[in-house]
Amino acid sequence: MPGSGSSTRNGGGIRSQLGTATNVRLSVLSEPYWAEFEDRFGIDPGLTRIGYLFLAASDDELETLRTHVDLQHRFGVASELLTAADVGARWPVLADLGFSGAGFCASDGYLNQHRALRGFLTAAEAAGATIECGIEVLGFEVRADRIDAVRTTGGSVQADVVVNCAGAWAPTLAQQLGVVLPIRSRRVQLLHARTVDALPPDLPWLIGPHGQVHIRREGTGRAQVGGFLGKDETVDPWAFDHDADEEWIGAVLTEVVRCFGIEVGRSSVLESWAGLYPSTPDQHPIIDRTDAGMVVVGGFAGLGLMHAPAAGLLSAELIVGGQIDSLEPDEVSLARFSGRVQTVEQTGFQPWVFEEGRTRMGERCSYVKAGLALSVLKTTRASCRLRQRIASRRLLPSACLRSR
Numbered sequence: 001m002p003g004s005g006s007s008t009r010n011g012g013g014i015r016s017q018l019g020t021a022t023n024v025r026l027s028v029l030s031e032p033y034w035a036e037f038e039d040r041f042g043i044d045p046g047l048t049r050i051g052y053l054f055l056a057a058s059d060d061e062l063e064t065l066r067t068h069v070d071l072q073h074r075f076g077v078a079s080e081l082l083t084a085a086d087v088g089a090r091w092p093v094l095a096d097l098g099f100s101g102a103g104f105c106a107s108d109g110y111l112n113q114h115r116a117l118r119g120f121l122t123a124a125e126a127a128g129a130t131i132e133c134g135i136e137v138l139g140f141e142v143r144a145d146r147i148d149a150v151r152t153t154g155g156s157v158q159a160d161v162v163v164n165c166a167g168a169w170a171p172t173l174a175q176q177l178g179v180v181l182p183i184r185s186r187r188v189q190l191l192h193a194r195t196v197d198a199l200p201p202d203l204p205w206l207i208g209p210h211g212q213v214h215i216r217r218e219g220t221g222r223a224q225v226g227g228f229l230g231k232d233e234t235v236d237p238w239a240f241d242h243d244a245d246e247e248w249i250g251a252v253l254t255e256v257v258r259c260f261g262i263e264v265g266r267s268s269v270l271e272s273w274a275g276l277y278p279s280t281p282d283q284h285p286i287i288d289r290t291d292a293g294m295v296v297v298g299g300f301a302g303l304g305l306m307h308a309p310a311a312g313l314l315s316a317e318l319i320v321g322g323q324i325d326s327l328e329p330d331e332v333s334l335a336r337f338s339g340r341v342q343t344v345e346q347t348g349f350q351p352w353v354f355e356e357g358r359t360r361m362g363e364r365c366s367y368v369k370a371g372l373a374l375s376v377l378k379t380t381r382a383s384c385r386l387r388q389r390i391a392s393r394r395l396l397p398s399a400c401l402r403s404r
């Protein structure tokens with residue numbers, strides 16, 4: 001089902017405040033699509049530009065934010081570096097909390113991911129796409145080393161182009177063609193709570209030091225709260241707990257008080273859930289074609305909603321024109337993992353660095369000649385009943401195809 005994976009379980013965040021050139025570029029490429037979403041797709045996605053405020057707890061952290069802001073400026077992003085005094089003057093509720101300063105970008109914000117999904121699907125159908133729900137891709141028929149057809153629970157589908165955009169489950173499908181995708185799934189939790197006056201209307205999305213905890217308002221009278229709290233679980237995407245942990249809910253609300261001085265009572269929690277960040281070692285996506293002709297579009301970590309338009313655009317360039325034009329193809333290639341990972345996106349994430357043969361989280365990794373393969377990836381398909389036909393380029397957002 002469209003939206004049955006991470007795409008409707010996310011926080012709705014859209015931002016250009018990122019820490020690597022690749023991710024900033026992906027945001028800059030996506031921005032016009034979000035700004036003109038209603039004109040292009042006929043649905044108001046509820047884009048609310050409250051700004052993201054990345055708060056620094058130390059001078060060192062502020063220095064890191066300064067390098068990010070400098071990088072963002074190179075790509076035309078109007079972000080700012082704020083001193084502690086600036087932060088207190090703009091948002092008095094944050095004064096005297098001991099922050100060293102912050103990075104801020106007023107055009108960042110959030111949207112309603114359900115409406116965005118509906119916009120993409122409606123536009124795809126209007127452009128001739130057929131969207132079939134309740135059908136699972138089982139495998140591929142290969143002729144002369146190329147995919148000839150996709151085997152599904154609804155029968156075989158001949159396909160000139162096959163796009164593997166199966167999110168956290170993409171590695172399982174790729175593996176059937178002998179392709180190892182260095183994507184593993186990290187479990188992330190969010191909650192919505194009633195807040196009466198706790199959040200001033202002009203308060204941006206607050207991202208605490210090291211991205212450990214964050215809070216923003218969600219419409220009127222509600223808050224969205226999230227955070228890793230130093231825990232970064234890699235889970236089996238076929239069998240993970242979709243409910244948030246009780247322990248996490250208590251801990252994250254305590255951290256919101258400690259970090260931002262904002263009280264959100266336990267009894268005011270309305271809903272909570274967990275979803276997946278399908279992450280690559282550098283937190284950049286893979287948009288590439290494999291030898292057998294499968295186009296892989298995945299590994300978006302916690303940025304896949306905001307970068308969806310760029311993903312559609314780059315995929316369309318690759319499929320229709322034969323190569324990616326709007327970005328240096330190596331930045332999103334699968335082959336980049338055959339060398340050492342150069343830069344890792346860290347803004348808003350639990351720091352997660354792959355070291356030689358071992359991740360920061362202490363799990364063993366194995367390197368293979370073709371790339372960095374994760375021995376921790378499990379491929380059982382036990383509990384998943386999510387089914388959707390992924391067969392041809394017709395499923396790409398039509399506006400992205402049109403934009404060429």
Ligand SMILES: Cc1cc2nc3c(=O)[nH]c(=O)nc-3n(C[C@H](O)[C@H](O)[C@H](O)COP(=O)(O)OP(=O)(O)OC[C@H]3O[C@@H](n4cnc5c(N)ncnc54)[C@H](O)[C@@H]3O)c2cc1C
Nearest residue numbers: 005006007010011013137167275276303304305306386388
């Ligand atoms: C809690 C949370 C907060 C997040 N916050 C943000 C945010 O604020 N901003 C942001 O940009 N991103 C955020 N993200 C990340 C974002 O949601 C993901 O990067 C994005 O949704 C990934 O999209 P996708 O299409 O690659 O994968 P998915 O949305 O997971 O889609 C994959 C689809 O493939 C289908 N599928 C899998 N296997 C098969 C098969 N064999 N046959 C048929 N269909 C199959 C699945 O059913 C699913 O529908 C967040 C994620 C989580 C979990």
